[in-house]
Amino acid sequence: MTDTAMAVRIGVIGGGRMGAGIAQSFATLGSDVTVVESGDLAAARQRIRNGLSAAADRNALGGSDDIDTIMGRITLAAAIAELPADSDLVIEAVPETPRLKAEVLTAAERAVGPDTVLASNTSSLSITELGAVLKDPSRFLGMHFFNPVPASKLVEVVRAPATAPGVTERVRGWVAALGKAEVLVNDAPGFATSRLGVCLGLEAVRMLEDGVADAESIDRAMELGYRHAMGPLRSTDLVGLDVRLAIAEHLAATLGPRFEPPQLLRDKVARGELGRKTGRGFYDWNGGTKGTTR
Incomplete structure (x- = not known):
C-alpha cells in the first residue's frame, strides 16, 4: 500500500486517455478503481499500464508500490451496471456529447447507492443541464481533469446550483488527496x-x-x-x-x-x-x- 493511501472506491466510465489517467491517479494512491469501457477492454488496460510505466520511468509513482500492485487495484468492466454499488465516487469521462453523457450518468445513478457522488469530466458542457437527467442532482458536479492527468496539477471543480455543499467538500478533499490543486467555479459555459x-x-x-x-x-x-x-x-x-x-x-x-x-x-x-x-x-x-x- 502506498504511503499516501486513499481508501476510496472509484468508478470511471470511459477507458480512453482521460479515463485511463484518472484511474491511474486514484489507483496509484491506493483506491480500488472500476473502469467501464464499452470498447476494447484490453486496450484500456494497456493504456493504464503504459501510463504507469511512464510514471515509473520519471520516478513519479510515489510510495513503494510497483506497477503490478497498482494494476491489481483496477478492474475493467464492459457495462455500467457492473460498477460497485458502494462506490464513493463515479466519474464519467466519455466524449463531449450531451446525449451520451446523459445516458451514462443516468445508468450510473441506477447502478450505485444513494451516497455515491457522481461527477462529469466535461470541459465545457453545462453541469446544470447534465444533472437535470438525474433523480438526485444534489450529488452531482463537475471534475474537470487535465491531460495528462497523472502529471497535471489542476482539477477544476464545477458546482451547479443544485450541488449539495457537502458533496463539493468531499470532492475537494479527494482532489487534495490526489496531490492536485483545485479551483472551484460556478457552472457557466466553458467554466474558467x-x-x-x-x-x-x-x-x-x-x-x-x-x-x-x-x-x-x-x-x-x-x-x-x-x-x-x-x-x-x-x-x-x-x-x-x-x-x-x-x-x-x-x-x-x-x-x-x-x-x-x-x-x-x-x-x-x-x-x-x-x-x-x-x-x-x-x-x-x-x-x-x-x-x-x-
Missing part, C-alpha cells in the same frame, strides 16, 4: 479554464491562418514572453483538434460569435488532422512525442 484556453487557442489558429507567424513562433512567443508552459497550438494538438472544435462550437452557441471556430481548424478536423492522437495537427507527431513543425 476552457473559456480562457479556447479563446487563446482560437486566436492562435487565426494568426496562423492569417500568416502572422508559423506555429512554432506563435507558441514560443507565449512560452517565453508570458511563461506559458506550452504554447496554444501545441496544446491544441495534445487536447485534440476535434475536441477543441466541439468546445468552440458549444461556446459560440452559448456565448456568441467571438468563439466561432476559424476555417483552418474546421479544415484540419475534416482532413483527420486531429493532433498527436492521429500523428498530425499543427505539428507533426510521427517522429516523436514532442512534435515538430511542418
Whole structure:
C-alpha cells in the first residue's frame, strides 16, 4: 500500500486517455478503481499500464508500490451496471456529447447507492443541464481533469446550483488527496479554464491562418514572453483538434460569435488532422512525442 493511501472506491466510465489517467491517479494512491469501457477492454488496460510505466520511468509513482500492485487495484468492466454499488465516487469521462453523457450518468445513478457522488469530466458542457437527467442532482458536479492527468496539477471543480455543499467538500478533499490543486467555479459555459484556453487557442489558429507567424513562433512567443508552459497550438494538438472544435462550437452557441471556430481548424478536423492522437495537427507527431513543425 502506498504511503499516501486513499481508501476510496472509484468508478470511471470511459477507458480512453482521460479515463485511463484518472484511474491511474486514484489507483496509484491506493483506491480500488472500476473502469467501464464499452470498447476494447484490453486496450484500456494497456493504456493504464503504459501510463504507469511512464510514471515509473520519471520516478513519479510515489510510495513503494510497483506497477503490478497498482494494476491489481483496477478492474475493467464492459457495462455500467457492473460498477460497485458502494462506490464513493463515479466519474464519467466519455466524449463531449450531451446525449451520451446523459445516458451514462443516468445508468450510473441506477447502478450505485444513494451516497455515491457522481461527477462529469466535461470541459465545457453545462453541469446544470447534465444533472437535470438525474433523480438526485444534489450529488452531482463537475471534475474537470487535465491531460495528462497523472502529471497535471489542476482539477477544476464545477458546482451547479443544485450541488449539495457537502458533496463539493468531499470532492475537494479527494482532489487534495490526489496531490492536485483545485479551483472551484460556478457552472457557466466553458467554466474558467476552457473559456480562457479556447479563446487563446482560437486566436492562435487565426494568426496562423492569417500568416502572422508559423506555429512554432506563435507558441514560443507565449512560452517565453508570458511563461506559458506550452504554447496554444501545441496544446491544441495534445487536447485534440476535434475536441477543441466541439468546445468552440458549444461556446459560440452559448456565448456568441467571438468563439466561432476559424476555417483552418474546421479544415484540419475534416482532413483527420486531429493532433498527436492521429500523428498530425499543427505539428507533426510521427517522429516523436514532442512534435515538430511542418
